Amino acid sequence: MKRLLGGVILATSVIIATPGAHAARTSAERTARSAWFEDHWLDLTVSWEQATACDVQPDLTICYRTEAAMNAELAAARTAMAFTTLTACSTSLRLYDGTTYTGTVLNLSIRATVLNLSNYGFDNLTSSYKVGGCDSDFYSAANLGGSLYTGSTGAGSQAPSMLSGWNNVVSSVYVY
């Protein structure tokens, strides 16, 4: 893990605080003509729309309405990165064979790993669940394939039964 943690150190970001800063904007044009803004892509050479600050990284540029919003997002991202490189979640995801948290139980705390439930003899058995301290995704097929479960599976959420059509369907999960 030491090597892995070492790799988490953030690359220095080039931050453009205002669209009017000519020198900075010239730099942005060189490194990132396209940028992600809220829910769509911007062509920065055409318009910044309502964006006033952008975080330019080697692979991706993300723009925000305000500089404060950008700073808050970057701080949250740093925290998340430090967290996701740990391989075990502090509290595990609990999958139950029966509804209302009954029956046999599979506790999973392995993070950032493709978890095929057949490895635990728990394929197509989940009828209720409690998510631990880490967001999780459920899939209907092995290897994160098939459909993504659309019920609430964020950290701390739980459900005494599955959404319609999902009882005894989950085949693989991913814990963030």
Add this chain to the structure above:
Amino acid sequence: MRVRDPFEILAALNPVPRLSETSPQDDELLATIIAKAPSTTGKRRRRLWVTGGTAIAVVGLAAFAVFHQDSASSPLQLTCYTTAQQPQPEQFGIPMEGDPVKACEQLWRNGTIGDAEPPTLTACVNDRGIVAVIPGDQQVCDRLGFANWIGALTDDEGQMMAFADELAATFSEKCIIEPDATAAAQAVIDKYQLDGWTIVQQGGYTPQRACSLAGAVPEQHLVVIASRRGAP
């Protein structure tokens, strides 16, 4: 690792527990043998055969014990059983560690499993090919139809764990969008010089899930890519 009584280990090597059972035919066979007149001729030769046969049986049992050990097909996952039974009423899937017994013992000690000191635990390879640490002595694996775990991670398994870590880190450190994801995964595969691996792109990208995650599935020589939570 616990230090075990050598006689207990030898007893655990018996791969045929039914040898100790008796059947109605046993008495009949014994009576037939007793009814025959004892022969003195060839006694020495028979003793030789018995001695040789016993030696072969012992060697065979020892070989069976050695060959009945196995390594895991998926070195990334470890499961801690709460009881020595199959199917398991409750199990804990945790990341693999160099000493899986110690890792599961920790769950017993901190109260996650049970509310007492950990019992004797043994590392097996279950029928799904992952290491399962089960309450019981060395015989418990065989009783449940599992192999005993080989006892240590191989160099290849260690390398596989490093690969899986790096793959996951590569995709969590930054937002890798769908068009770039396969190349990014291939770069990590190439770095570790893994032959015969394939990449599967599961998709699922939306504006709310515009970035990618990637995970290794060693038992299938597969790297899975899918969309992950959060906009970039």
